[in-house]
Each structure stands twice: as C-alpha cells, then as structure tokens.
Amino acid sequence: MKPESPSNLQRVLSDGKFAVTAECGPPRGADPEIIRRKGELLRGHVDAVNVTDNQTAIVRMSSIAACVHLSAMGLEPVMQMVTRDRNRIALQSDILGASSLGIRNILCLSGDHQTFGSQPDAMNVFDIDSVNLVHMVKVMKADGKDMSGFDLISPPRMFIGAAANPFADPFEYRVIRLAKKIDAGADFIQTQCVYNLERFREWMRLAREEGLTEKVHILAGITPLKSEGMAKYMAKKVAGMDVPESVIKRMGGVPKGKAAEEGIGICLETIAALREIKGVHGIHMMAIEWEETVGRIVEAAGLSPRPQAA
Amino acid sequence: MIVGKQKSIAEIREIVSPYKKLLVLGCGTCVKTCFAGGEDEVATLSSALRLLFKKDGRSIYIEELTVERQCEDEFIREAAVAISKNTAVLSLACGAGVQAIARRFANVPVLPGVNTTFIGVLEKQGLFTEECLGCGDCQLAVFGGVCPVSRCAKKLQNGPCGGSRIGKCEINPETDCAWQQIITRLTALGQLDNLRKYNPPKDWRTSHAGGPRKLVREDHVI
C-alpha cells in the first residue's frame, strides 16, 4: 500500500462525481463472516462503506477490525470513531493503527450517549468532542504531530469526515457548527437522514451563503423506511431525527405488504431532489439492517455503476 | 451547594446493623438545604430506624445530633462527646463530611447515610439541578454563564450534538439542552461570536483526571 495514495472516496469527490456511501454495522459477535456478507451486498454499489463504532452504544465488533475485513475484500471502509469511549490517547493510537492497516477514511463523531445503549451504567469518556477530534486528525495528518506536539515518524493519511444534523436545534446554529467542523479540518460531511427536504434545502442555502459548500463535500443521509411503525419510531424515539408527518402518513397510506416499496420510493424521490441541490456532493445510505436494498436503490436512482478505483 | 439524597432505609439498615449504639449525625449546611441531612431528617431517620429495629426484635440505641458543618473541625469537635458514647456514627453529611469525621475519629466506624449527588442549586421547590462539576477550569465566560461541562451529557465544548431538539437534551426530554441555553443566552448578550471560535480540547488535569486534588494557599500557610 502506497502511503500517498488517497482514498477512493476522496478521489470520487474531488473528481466532482456524485458520491455514494453506505453504512454497515459490525456484528454483535466475533464472526467476520457477517461483516463480509454485508460487504458483499454493497460491493459495486457504493464508493465507500461506513463502519460504525459501537453504534447506539451497543457493544459490537470494533470498527477498526471490521474495516480491515472489508478492506481485505477490496471495499473501501470509512472508519467511524466516537469520543464517547476513548480518551485522546486511545483515539490517537487507534488512528495511527488504523492508518497502518490501510484505512484511509475516518468519520469523527462524539457518539450516541450510553444511556441509549445496552449498558447505560457505563462511564463515558468525552475527553474531547467531535470537533476536537476532527482537528486532532487534521493536525496529525497535516503537521505530522500528535496532540502533545510530538513529531510522528509517519503521519496518518486520513480523509476526514464529520457529521452534521441539519434537523437538530437550534437551527440557526447548525451552520455555524458546520463551519466550525470545516475549519477544524473536515474534508467531507455526512448528514443525518433527510426526510424533511425543505429544512435541508434551507440549511444548504445557509451553508452556501457562508461559502461552506466550496470548502467541503456534503453527503446527504438517506435511510429507506420499512414501515409506518419505523417511520413513527424514528420520528419520536430517535434523537435528532426529523420525519415529517406527511412521510409517516404516506407510509401508513399503503397496505402493509407494500410499505417497504413505498419507503424505497420515498428514497428515490429524495435522492432525485437532493441531486438538484447545489452543494450536495453525494449521498450516504444508512439502510439499517437492510443492506440488501442499497444496491437496488442506487441502481434505480441511476447512480450505478460507481466509478472504478484507479 | 452540595446536593445529596438520603440512602434507602434498606441500605442504611444493612450498614448499621452490626452496631448497637449509633449516633445519627446531621450536617446543618448543604445537605440540610436539600433535605437530606438536617435536624429534621436526622429525627425522621432515627425514628424510622428505631421502629425498624424494634420491629425486628432488636434493640438499638440511637442518639441524634446535628452540627453546623461536618467538614470543619470547629463544628466536628462539638460532636466529639456524642461520638465517644456510641459505637458507630451514621453521618448524613456529604462524602466530604463523612470522611472528615472518619479522619478525626480514628477508632470509630463512620457510615454514610447520604448519597452525595452533585453540586447544584435549588431551581424551584423540590427541584435541584446540577450546575457544576468542579472541573477546576471555569470557562463560563465563554459560554455565557451556562456550563457545558456539567450540563451537557457529552461535555461538548464546540456546540450542540445532533440530538438537541426544541431546546431539550436527547438523553432526556425533561432536561434542557445546555447548548441551546448557551446559544440563547449568548444571542441575548450579543456574544454569539464566542461560539464561532474553536475551543481546543479541555485540560482535564484540574479535574478528577489529576487524582485527588489539593488546594494550597501559600499565603495562608505559616
């Protein structure tokens, strides 16, 4: 592996192509087959695969290990890393390790609070926050120094991602926070699932006004809905999610057996709309435990085939 | 003030059960204010314990006393006579008070009757909220007087997480989002620019990360 070779995702984006990423949750177990099977479902449909880091604070196979498995299959992973579970020392060490294993993309997150997970009695860390993490990776990469200022013998190569939620409050502040992440060193941004297009457009408009879309690649989040129940659940129970009433109604308006189809239909419409928005450089598919649908959607949306890695 | 909550009767019963003569020692400052360890709570708890043990057919002698503060020698001293008459002390002070008593009276078991919960304020009747973590490096000037270290579930220093909704925190819809409050307040103060600045990782050495802390005032040491 040549250290200077950039990530596939970075190349797709810098080539000005509409990128597609998808999410892939590692298993609650040690079996690598599961992650390989999931990877197989995504092969050819996406430019990179996000591997979550103990998502929703439930213990799973580590993100780094899962990334390595995918990498070995020839898929490009985006390693997610949360500040919830590691202090700054562990974070840096893991970044160096990940880089050494050929992982070239990182998505810096603060992580879901442990109260939502299976072990709410855990102590959290939150030594630094996600903006600090972005900045930390940036400094490691660009200056070749760790946080203490020590010169790293070989700096990690990472295409740095950060998350943004255009739907959380306070809305006015969301763009400021985006700018902050960009200033800290984010190369790309993956957003929370978009159902409320209107609000997303508004957010993008503000981001454009601030000139942020020139500085960063924004990938809009997409999650296909399976049922009315899921839509309702996401609307009510999932933090930071904005599922408008109209979407829930739409999901409920079709017979039970047709709901999944309707969900996919909504996705496709959304993707079509997103592609019209200036500054949106790609989508990020979060098909929760429904990876098989990603390929179908990508194809139907006319985003297939994906550009080949050089 | 330090906010605490009395332990459950079952737990207290467990820890006091080896002793025959017990001093229930209240503290008249913080824990009194949050109704965990003042004169009234001492009286109520003592009475409850007497009933409890009597019900079980056990006899226990319980003495009641409340001093102004269990964390200051001058007031601890006032308890010395009562302590010497009993085989154990059930302290209704915060953890500091319990340890201060333990340190001053080497041969007496000192048992905690209160869970020290946080440093907070009485927001309104019956509602105490945490306001400070004692991190040792106060940045409230930047945050418009609202502390993200104690009041944000993730101690975020650079803005709200994606879970903030209608001013509430994602982990509990009853909890106000600290960042929403910071933003509201800074907006009102016209200091929103504070938030555009990047806040570097916090130096936690002044907090618990640095181990038990000491504060030395050289000017007070002779």
Add this chain to the structure above:
Amino acid sequence: MIKKIQPQITLFYCINAFNDRASLSVLSGVAFELKTVKMACSSMVKDVFLLRAFEAGADAVAVFVCPEGQCRYVEGNIRAKKRVNFIKKLLDEIGLEGRRLSLHNAESGDTENIGKIFRQILSDINDMGPNPAK
C-alpha cells in the same frame, strides 16, 4: 388468662377541619384506645411526629385535614398530604405497612363519615395485626 389488647390509634387533627371530639362518641362500644393531638393547621404534622406516634405504640395513625382548597393557610392540608405520603412510603420500606397511616378530609359534625373512617382503620388493624414495633 390472655388479656385482649385493644388497638391503639393516634389521631392528629386540624382544628379547622374537625374540632368536635364529641362526634367520636359514635364509636362508643368499639374497644380501642384513642390518643388525639390537635393542631392549628394540619401542616404542623412533621414527618417525625407521625413516626413518633408509631414509636409510642400506635397501631394506626390517622390525620384529619380540611377538604382541599379550604385550608386557612392555603396549602397546609396539601403539605400534610405530601408528608403523609412520604411517611407511608417510609413505613413500607421499614416493613410496617404504609396502610397504618392514613389521611382523611374531615368535616366537623359529619359523624357518620368519621365512624366509617374509624371502622375502616380498625378493620385494617385487624388485618395487619398490631404494630410490630411496639
């Protein structure tokens, strides 16, 4: 010879709600001991007084307060109610049964109701047995 022990009831009452010990005469013929503590407002019951009544050997403690919204001190009866509920929980924790403590809205002269309340308390004591911490 086993001496039948009479149940003991301690009654705390607000004189604005109930100040008519004569109406307790409806209970004549029922064998129990009654100890009364009158208060200028039911909010004068402190947690500790209720417990001390049990310590003093009461099998049940009743608190008579004014009907809601009619307290001379505006919220005294509400305070009393909350304290009683707190102590009920505490009694449950101790294992004395919170049922031994009860709060009633009383009105002077309503002897029928008062009789009913006492009969209920006595039947409760009968169920629960005497105060085990006597």
Add this chain to the structure above:
Amino acid sequence: MKNRKKKNVFPETRVTPSRFRNTIGKYTVRRNSRCISCGLCAKLCPYGVHQRYENFNKSLRPVEHKCIGFACRENDFFCIDRCPEQALTLSLNPILDTLGDYRWTDEMLIAHWEMAETGNLPAVDLEYSLGNSGGGFDKIRFKLTETESCSGPADEDIDMSVLLNKRSDGRPEKTISMPCYGGGMSFGSTALNVIVGRARAAKRLNTLTCTGEGGYPEEFVPYADHVITQVATGLFGVREKTIQYAPVVEFKYAQGAKPGLGGHLLGDKVTPRVAAMRETVVGNALFSPFPFHSVYSVEDHKKHVDWVKEINPRVLVSVKVSTPSDVDMVAVGSYYAGAHIVHIDGSYGGTGAAPDIAKKNIAMPIEYAIPKVHKFLTEEGVRDKVCLIASGGIRNGMDVVKAIALGADGVVIGTADLVALECVRCGNCESGRGCARGIATTDSELGEMITEEWAENRIVNMYLAWRKEWCMILRRFGMKSIRELVGRSDLLVHLDYLEESERIKYQPAPNIKLVI
C-alpha cells in the same frame, strides 16, 4: 404673628416602607409553583402587590399588605382571576388571629403601619378608628350630619394648631402645629434612635416630644426647641442645663399605666451610657420612688413649679397626673400652682413595663377623666387659662378628635408612635434583651435596628394621615380650626345612649371574641 404663620406647617410625605422583608396584611396572597413568571400580575395590579425587578425573571413574593382583598373581584385587574396558570390564591390572612388585642385590633395596627409607610389613609378595607374594647372611644361617634359635605376649606387651610400657654403671664405664647405631641419615653427604656427619631419628627411637624425620665441625651440638643424635659420622681439626668434647653418642662406625678408607681428600668437595660446619664451603676435595676419626696401638698408642688420657672424664664410648665377619682381637683390645683398645661394620663395608656394589675385596675379611663376635668375647670372659670392635654389610651386619629370634643385641647401620643415604627404590641418590652423589634431596647444589636431617619419619616407620615382624618371631621362640622372643636361634646354620640333606631345608623364597633 410669627406663630400664626407656622400653624399650617405641612411637611412632605416621604414614603418609608417596612424594615422587614415580609409585610403583614389583612389578606394573604400566595403564589404556587404553577407560576410561570409571566409577569402579568405585576402589570395588572395598581396597588403594587406584585412586584418585579426589571432584570430578574422570577416573580417576587406578593407585597401582601397592599392587597385590597376580595373587593378587588369587581376589577378587571383582579390578579387571581386573570392569572393564566391559576397560580395565585387570595385569602384572609389567618395570622390576624394572633395579632392585636381588644384595644389595638389587628386591623388598627396594620392600618397604622400603612399610614406610616405612605402618609395616607389605607386603601385596604381596614377598621382603624375603632377598637374592639366595647366601651369608651370605641362606642363614641361623631354625630352624623345631614350632608356629608366634601366642600369646605382645603386641608392646608384648616388650622390644627394648639396654644399651649393661655395664662397671659408674659411667657411665650407657644403653639404647636397639630393637636398632639409625643409622650415621654426615656433614654434607657427606648432605643436612642427611636427617641431621637421622634424628636426629629416633632421638629418637622412643629410639635413636641418628651424626654421621659431618663435624662437628656445630647442627641436631643439639635431639636431642643421641640423637646420637653420631664422632671420625674427619679430626677434622673435633670440638670439646670436641661431645664434651660426646654420650651416646656413636664412634672410627672404619675403615669396612667402604672399610677402610684415610679418608673422601673430593669438592670439589663442599664447600659454604661444609660448609667452615666442617670448617674447610677451599670446593670442595676432602677426603681423611681413615688411620689416626689419633696411634695406633700399643692403648696409643695407650687414650689417645684416656681423653681423651674425661675431657672428658665421662658419655660412653660406642664403637670402630668394620673386619673384618680379626684382628678378634677388635682387639675385645678395644678393650675393654681402655676401650670400652663395640665396633662391627665388615663389608665389604659402604654408603658415600657408595668404590673398587669396596675394597667388594668388602677385609676379611671381617660374617656371619663376628660369631661370630668373639662367641666370642673369650666365651672371654676379657669378653663380658658389652661391648656388641657389628655393621654392614656388615645390610639388613633379619631380618638384624638373625640378626646378634643370631650374637652381636651390636645392629646399626647405614645403607643401610636411606636406602632408607626412597627410595634406589634407583644408586650415583652422589658423581658430578656428587650424589644425583639428594636424599639424598646438598649441591646447593642437590637437597639440598632432602626435609624433616626426611618423613625422620623414613619412618625411624620402617620400624623399626616391622621391630619387628613381630622380635616374631614372639621369640614363635616364646618369648622376651620381644631380649637373650635374643643369641648364640643354635643357633636358626639355614644351608642349605648341611643335608641336602637338611631344606633343602627352608626358604624358598629368590631365585636370579636379574642383569645387572650
């Protein structure tokens, strides 16, 4: 003519609220936790019950004594109904059960606190003119007139002044601008700031106050023109100098509340300064003898009066006596001995400390003594030569004019001054460290609870409120001067002396059974 100019002195009101955080009112307004601090009540209430700091987003506790109570229901600003959260409750303040007594009712006390705060008669529906005693002033009323005339002279054109020297004996024809002056409260029994505050008030109102028998602290000197030097049986602090300072010297033969007893100052109150003033030992209880050791007869008394007149050729002499059955004789005797002012002190008056048996049982109430003395002086033909001052149980503004109509020229006020300073009449003036409210005490801490200025303003305000009441009465009878009212007992009625049909036209006195 100089004096005439002075008669309508009309000091300004300086609003002077209570020293205490929580006020006591007739009604209680409570705010429960439903309150969302919206601030509507503060905007609505024109009486200032609900207040807000501009920069503080929580509501403050209601200022209860300003609340006009259930009568407010009619108003569209009635906060209880308008509160969007129903967080406010209005009720009669149950604390009133424990406040006041038969003579000074709860409402009378609260009303006087309000007068002392604002200088106005209270807006709240309080009965402040009638006590609950069931006799005397509480059953006497001014006759109803055909028309309740509101026209007539304006307040500032009504003359309230009283001429103290009617003897035409070459001594100053001193007047005071209102028909009352302050009774003696000694240095030692009452906090220094209180008595100096009274002196300052006396100066502003152009009237007098009295040293009591505890001597003449130098703090009085700036107000010397308004301070009576009392010569009592203990002769504490009586010096040539203090006689020379004084416009009036008062011989205290007896005090209504404890007739036949000398003053009594408990040891605790005898602080170093008090002891120095009284030339005695710190911490030693002081009993004044009774009566004057040198007075066995009217002739002896005359010698006393002459002695004082000799020392200060400009001084007027007042003789303060209690009300035995021969009070009329005593009054005439005093006059013949040379007194300018005969001051009769009835049995129900106030005091710092007196045996309960004396306060209740000895000597007659002032309501009887005034007409008795007035009549006798008139029959003797000397009524016009002497200024008759009454005191002892004269509580409020209406009592003042009733006393004048019964025959006094003016009255002396003690307790009401203290009520203006928020006395609650708990009666523990002498026990422990003294007055818990910092009025009748020399305790180093309690004695500093009141400032001179606060005391002055409160007292002035109360009299300004009273003056409004007096003016209404005088206007009702078409009078322009309080002097016209003297002895006009024909304008009075007594409820017990009226036929039922007549009686119901008058406001009945409160008749509440109190727990005593």
Add this chain to the structure above:
Amino acid sequence: MPKKYQVPVKAAPPRFKPIGKYTTIEFREDCAGSCRKCVKKACIYNIFKDNYKHVAHMAEPEYLYACQSCFRCVQECTRGIFSRVINPEYRSLGDDYWQADVIHRTWYQAHTGKIPVSGAGYRGPFVGEGFDSMWTDMSEIVRPTRDGIHGREYINTGIELSRRNSRLSFSEDGSPVDGMPPVFEIPVPVMLRQPKFGVLSENVLQAAVRAAYFLGTMFFINPEYYSANLARFADCLVPCLSKHNYIDFLERAPGIRMMELSYDNESGKIISGLRALKTGLIISAGVPLNSEAASRAVELAECGADTIHFYADSRGRELDSENPRFIKEMIREVHLRLVGKLIRNRVNLVFSGGIAMAEHVAKAIICGADGVTIDIPLLIALECRLCYRCRDDKACPVKIGDINPDWGKQRIINLVGAWRNQLIEVMGAMGIREARRLRGEVGRSMWFEDLEKENFGPIFGEKKVSGLV
C-alpha cells in the same frame, strides 16, 4: 421594730411544659433553614433552637408553643415560610371565667413568685362583667411609704379572724365584765380552701397545708381528708364541720385553733354552746352565698360567730338563683346589711368562689370583705389545666397526684406571695397602709355605672342599654 412579714419566694419550675399561646406554622418544604439570615438562628428568645433540643425527646409537639409573638421570624424569613397560630390547646384552656390568660399568669406566679409585668398598654376590654366593672382609686401625693417599691414591708396586709367586741363593759369595781376576747390574726387576707375537685392526694394536701402553715394563713379542710400526718399543722387547719360530726372531730384532732360549722337553723345555738365549751376556739360559720346570705350574716353576727365564711360557686355567682348575682354585689349586700345593723365590726366576713386573680382580693375587700379563700388557684398553681378529667376518674395530664409536697408548697407560697405583692401595689397606689382600712372603702374605688352616669350622663343623656355591653 418588729419583724415584718414577707413571703420568701423562690423559683419552682413547672414539671410539664406549660401550654403556650403561640407558635409558628412553617412550610418547611419552602426552605430547609440553612440560610445565613435564618430567623430560626436569630430568634432572640431562642425558641427554635430549644425546639430542636426537645424534638429528640418529646412524643407530643407541645414544646412548640413557646413563642413570644414578636413576629420577627414571620416578617424576616427570606422565604416567608412562617405564619403564626394560637395553640389549639390554649384556645380550649379554661373557660370564660377561668380564662386561659388567668391560668397562664397563675402558672407564672406560682413558678416565679413574681408579679406579672408587661409592656405596652392594657390590652383587654374596656369594661367587663363582675370585678372587671370597677377600678381602684389612686392618689397623686399620699403614699403609705415614700420610697417607690422600697419600704413596702410597712404596708400591713394582715386581717383578723376573731370576733371583736365593739366596746368593753366594766362592772362597778372597774373590772371588765367579759374576758378579753382572743385576738386571732393572719398576715394575708387570703386563705386556702380544699378544692372540690382535683386529684387530692396526700401529696397535694400536704403541699397546700404546709404552704398555709408557712404563710401563717389558714387551710379550710374537709374532715374526711384529715389524717394524723396533718396533726402537726393543726395551727393552720380549719375543719369544715357540721352539727353531726363537730364534737367527734374536735376530740379526734387536738390543737385545732379554728373550726367552721356549716350553717343550719341550729347554728346559733351550737355556736353559743361551743363558745362556752371551748373558749379560745375561733368559730367560723360556713354559709352558702344565696339570697338569704345577708340575713344569715346578721343572725350569725348576733349569736357570736367570729367569722362568717360565704361560699359562692366556682365562678363567683350567687347560689340557688335563676338569675344569680355576682360575688361583688353579694359582698356589698352582706357588708352593708351588717353596717346598717351597726354590727359589721363584730364579725369578719370571708368570701369564697370566683377569686381568680390578685385584683379580685383587693376588690373583694373594697366591697366589704375582710378576706377571701381560694381553691381553684391552688390547683392551678400545681399546674392544673382545668380539664376536669379527674371528675371522670381519668388520668391527670400533669400527674398532680404525684407531686413532691415541698415543690407544691413552694408553688403555692409563690402564688400567695405574688398576690400579696399585687395587693400592696394597689394599696400603695391608693395610699392605704392597712388592709383593714381597705375594707368597705368603696369611696376609693370607681364603678362603671357611676363613672358613666357622672361623666357621660351630662353629655349623652340617658343610657339606653342596660348592662355593660
């Protein structure tokens, strides 16, 4: 100079917390009381601190009622959590004659032996029923002693209980025809009488009898309660006997100096007989205070009783009447009847019933009594709360039966001492040096009706409302 009579008082603290008048209601939930300005810490009477000391030991919240009513906690509490209330027990203490404050002041006097003193003015009604419708006179100049409260020992409160001959008759040889009658004096015009109810245990009787003995006054005792234990106090005992048992009793109880014979139509005869039989024995006649009282007084005075002791009911009312008059009027009637018959000086009149306060002693004497007896105040001095539960054989809330007789004795001595000082207060103000001179001195008193008529009559005309209210 002879030794002057003085009552040595010394504090005898109550065994039970007296029922206080006020306390505070606090909404404690609004504040836990750890504020720097906490009024509970600042209370100048230290009420709250003391309350906490008690809370650990008391089963009942009585100790809460120790408030002196200064309202500072109510007004200064930063959170305004206080309101003040009257103790409901205080509200139901006593009745409308034996009022709560009368009981309270009696407790105070029995405790301290001091006279009740307070600040501010008189706080009661203008005028009241009974003794409350009269005032005593004072004098601006005339004084029995000239030195304030000093020199009071020269005021004599003593009265006689023995018969006085108005004049001596001599035989032709110049020797007195009758022997000089014995002179029997007591130093206070207040005698004690065995109460009609209450827990009259041996201890209680001992306390009262020893107090009477110590004070030099008399104790009127029911003969059934007489026991050998009391024999050494015989000097102060007055057994209340009837014609059926007086002979037996006098034989059984040696050393009795005075006895009382309950009145019936043979009383005159018995008294004459006794006089001859027991010269030197002081004989009192116990007479119900009813409509016949005045004529019986005349009858008994004429047949040679030393003292006539009239019994009104416990509230000082005439007996056997549908429209009873008050003892004040009854005393006037009896006294004036004897004066009218010119025999007032032969006998001494003692009245019992309704004497609740020191002022009643002075006023009864002014009305024409020589002395009074008290019973209920004795019980109150021993902390009685007049709950009358003993009448139903229920337990005494203050366990009067178990008192220490020495403590009880001191309490009663304190009470009588305080009353005597108050009597002196009144006599001093009036300028009277002898209690005997006070008797019947209505000229030195003022009566409501007279004052009204004299002073209000000319102004307001005729009074249309009868009575006081």
